[in-house]
Amino acid sequence: MKREQAVTNALAAPAPLRIRFGRALTRYRWFYLMMVPGLLYYLVYHYVPMGGLLIAFKDYNLSKGIWGSEWVGFKHFRTIFDSPYFYEIMRNTVVLSVYRIVFNMLPDVLLALMLNEVRKLWFKKIIQTVTYGPYFLSWVIVYGLTFAFLAQDSGIVNYYIREFGGTPINFLANNDLFRTILVSTDIWKNTGFGAIIYLAALATINQELYEAAVVDGAGRWRQLWHVTLPGIRDVFILLLILRIGSILDAGFDQVYIFLNARVYEVGDIIDTWVFRRGLEQLEFSVAIAMNLFKSVIGFTLVIGANKLAKRFGGSGIW
Structure with a gap:
């Protein structure tokens, strides 16, 4: 009786994490496969370049490279x-x-x-x-449009300011x-x-x-x-x-x-x-x-x- 209870408990117990992960990997293999390009992108272009942060603590020299440059701490x-x-x-x-x-x-x-x-x-x-x-x-095009409206010499806004007897304003070089x-x-x-x-x-x-x-x-x-x-x-x-x-x-x-x-x-x-x-x-x-x-x-x-x-x-x- 105890043996049968033990077998029942073993069958009812959740499978080990390794087995559950293997089952999920097999079941959703195509979804995981579609994740690979995105993961590779972040790995190659976001995480691997973090090694370059060492440059902040070194006197970086192009000829010596990151590892060959002198360590200067928080200089x-x-x-x-x-x-x-x-x-x-x-x-x-x-x-x-x-x-x-x-x-x-x-x-x-x-x-x-x-x-x-x-x-x-x-x-x-x-x-x-x-x-x-x-x-x-x-933003290059947006700046071109802005320049066409606000330029001091040829801008549309300053054209009408001159037409009404006002003084042209250099909008793009005005700190205010x-x-x-x-x-x-x-x-x-x-x-x-x-x-x-x-x-x-x-x-x-x-x-x-x-x-x-x-x-x-x-x-x-x-x-x-x-x-x-x-x-x-x-x-x-x-x-x-x-x-x-x-x-x-x-x-x-x-x-x-x-x-x-x-x-x-x-x-x-x-x-x-x-x-x-x-x-x-x-x-x-x-x-x-x-x-x-x-x-x-x-x-x-x-x-x-x-x-x-x-x-x-x-x-x-x-």
Whole structure:
């Protein structure tokens, strides 16, 4: 009797992890096979290059290579923190990133909410096409369009300013207007694409919640406040956490193209400074040290923002 009970218990017990893994691998072999290219991509282009972080702690020499270069510890980090430009580029980077978070996320939500209320499908498709289009333009083209409007000598805006007897304004070289131009062009380019995520979130909201709200006598504004916005709250918090984690990435492509010597005071950011030091002046160690500093700060901010989101009732990233 005891032997039969032992056999029954053995059969009922879960299989060892190795056997379960083998069964899952056999059963889902095609899914795992499809994962291989993606895993290889991240391994080759994201994880293997992390070995290059050693350059930040060495006086890197191209002829000697990473392993042959002299170890100098935190010398390059001290070079960064002692630089007279460090606090200026940090301030510009943080300010531009905060502007992007504050002024760029709300238009995405508003556009998605407005499109969600449109009942004419043909009109909705036209608006989506018009608003999504700029996302697929490169920043070079966007700068060309901006230059055509705001150039001091040939811009359309300054043409009308002269026609009405005013003095032309050099918008693109004005310290007071440069950040506004960056944020405005970023909103114009990315709002339509950013709204796609919120439209997807809106599509997942249970329609029975709206029906229940109607039964309770709620109008469109009440439905928006009590059903729609809570339905996209987690998505908004997720995107906010990701943006906070990349707060030291203020948009290199855009800033580098729009930047000129007259607006370095308000427009020079960490990435443009790293580009000049790393590629133009060939100070690779200093550039890698700055990028490592950015990564540590970004990782810390993501962890902190995720915990803060969970504390206030959000789902966070994990």
